[in-house]
Amino acid sequence: MLLRHTTAKEIQRKALTINPAKTCQPVGAMYAALGLHRCLPHSHGSQGCCSYHRSTLTRHFKEPVMAATSSFSEGSSVFGGSSNLVSAIDTIFTVYEPDIIAVHTTCLSETIGDDMTQIISKAKEEGKIPEGKIVIYCNTPSYVGTHITGYSNQISAFVKFFSTATPKKKNVVNLVAGWMEPSDMREIKRIARVMEARIILFPDMSGVLDTPLTGKFEMYPSGGTTIQEIIATGDSKFTIGLGAYSTEDACVKLENKCRVRFEVVEIPIGLKATDRFVISLSRHANVPVPDVLTEERGRLVDLIADNSKYFYKKRVALFGDPDTLIPLTEFLLTLDMKPVYIVTGTPGKHFDESIRELLSERVPEAKYKSGERADMFQLHQWIKQEPVDLLIGNTYGKYIARDENIPFIRLGFPVTDRPGNNYFPHIGYVGASNLVTKFLEKMLDYQDRTCPESKVEFQM
Numbered sequence: 001m002l003l004r005h006t007t008a009k010e011i012q013r014k015a016l017t018i019n020p021a022k023t024c025q026p027v028g029a030m031y032a033a034l035g036l037h038r039c040l041p042h043s044h045g046s047q048g049c050c051s052y053h054r055s056t057l058t059r060h061f062k063e064p065v066m067a068a069t070s071s072f073s074e075g076s077s078v079f080g081g082s083s084n085l086v087s088a089i090d091t092i093f094t095v096y097e098p099d100i101i102a103v104h105t106t107c108l109s110e111t112i113g114d115d116m117t118q119i120i121s122k123a124k125e126e127g128k129i130p131e132g133k134i135v136i137y138c139n140t141p142s143y144v145g146t147h148i149t150g151y152s153n154q155i156s157a158f159v160k161f162f163s164t165a166t167p168k169k170k171n172v173v174n175l176v177a178g179w180m181e182p183s184d185m186r187e188i189k190r191i192a193r194v195m196e197a198r199i200i201l202f203p204d205m206s207g208v209l210d211t212p213l214t215g216k217f218e219m220y221p222s223g224g225t226t227i228q229e230i231i232a233t234g235d236s237k238f239t240i241g242l243g244a245y246s247t248e249d250a251c252v253k254l255e256n257k258c259r260v261r262f263e264v265v266e267i268p269i270g271l272k273a274t275d276r277f278v279i280s281l282s283r284h285a286n287v288p289v290p291d292v293l294t295e296e297r298g299r300l301v302d303l304i305a306d307n308s309k310y311f312y313k314k315r316v317a318l319f320g321d322p323d324t325l326i327p328l329t330e331f332l333l334t335l336d337m338k339p340v341y342i343v344t345g346t347p348g349k350h351f352d353e354s355i356r357e358l359l360s361e362r363v364p365e366a367k368y369k370s371g372e373r374a375d376m377f378q379l380h381q382w383i384k385q386e387p388v389d390l391l392i393g394n395t396y397g398k399y400i401a402r403d404e405n406i407p408f409i410r411l412g413f414p415v416t417d418r419p420g421n422n423y424f425p426h427i428g429y430v431g432a433s434n435l436v437t438k439f440l441e442k443m444l445d446y447q448d449r450t451c452p453e454s455k456v457e458f459q460m
């Protein structure tokens, strides 16, 4: 019993979060910065923060995540980290030779009040930024928001620093990727390719955090959106943001700066969300939906129909990031499952409204919660009060799954104890088929293992 102190009885808590369903802002900023080609993320704070953010990403992706730090000491913690950052910029360009340094702040540098614009200007005046090299920044104070806020702040900074409108608009659609796996970004590009839609995807971690083993170390792998591509987003004719929490701010900024109109759809997880994404891309890129996608969709529907009896009325608890949970909840309903408990540590009304709209008629008894008071302790209490048939979330859910003996699907961030999430997509029709297969494998394995001997079936 790893979580033996969790009780079914809930006590009113006003100022205590236990096992929050989130991590900190700079983790998201660091992840997004890796989706820019030849970019080195830089953490403006103490070494401990940077080590934590790097190791969280490294453990999930099983790839070495490179990032630099301003390495605050006692002195910089009191008087500010200006000189640390200026000398770090000099060292980084001299030794590690990135094209861009993407600086994000931390709790400490935000509390001190370091002025990033002024520090970067100082580095430029002192000749620490070589010709053709760039330093950008975003503010990521982690006492507000979550890793999703940090991700959103970083991609908004891409727009702020790079996107440029010229008089020549191009027949290109920008796709702003919400927090998803490199495998999902690869799948987004494949879908656009088979549709023959001209797109700019940003950020793009495929080819960065899912690289093949070649025996040769590459500090900057071949993947990532190039600076030229991000500059060109200002000339595209439309933008589709994938996931409101991660991308809406960048979409709004791009519209304000370069007059590129936008639409935000859900991350295409599941049948309906993928339909909406494909229709949106088809309309705005002015291309038809090809047969190959219609066939993939048909295979997914067939897979669901063949196995509907295993899904019907199965109770599911899920936790993680709102941009994932909203379409995932919708997909579970498509499968005739019952998402009964849903928790995200990321605050925002959109989650509550979307989940209410999805569940109020079909699962009126569902409990859901978002924001800093939403934690996995309470999720566990709800499960103790009335059990579920399936738990979906990141690796932190394994303790609940073990204690309550629930089939557990690892999905979200971080997944540190199983490989593969960055290789096999969960978005699009192919990704939805992968998800259906995962759900079935877990639930049917559980049935085979726990049912009475007389009920063990060869054919299922």
Ligand code: SF4
Binding pocket: 024, 025, 026, 045, 048, 049, 052, 106, 107, 108, 142, 143
């Ligand atoms: S929460 Fe703040 S202090 Fe803690 S690791 Fe994140 S940035 Fe650093």
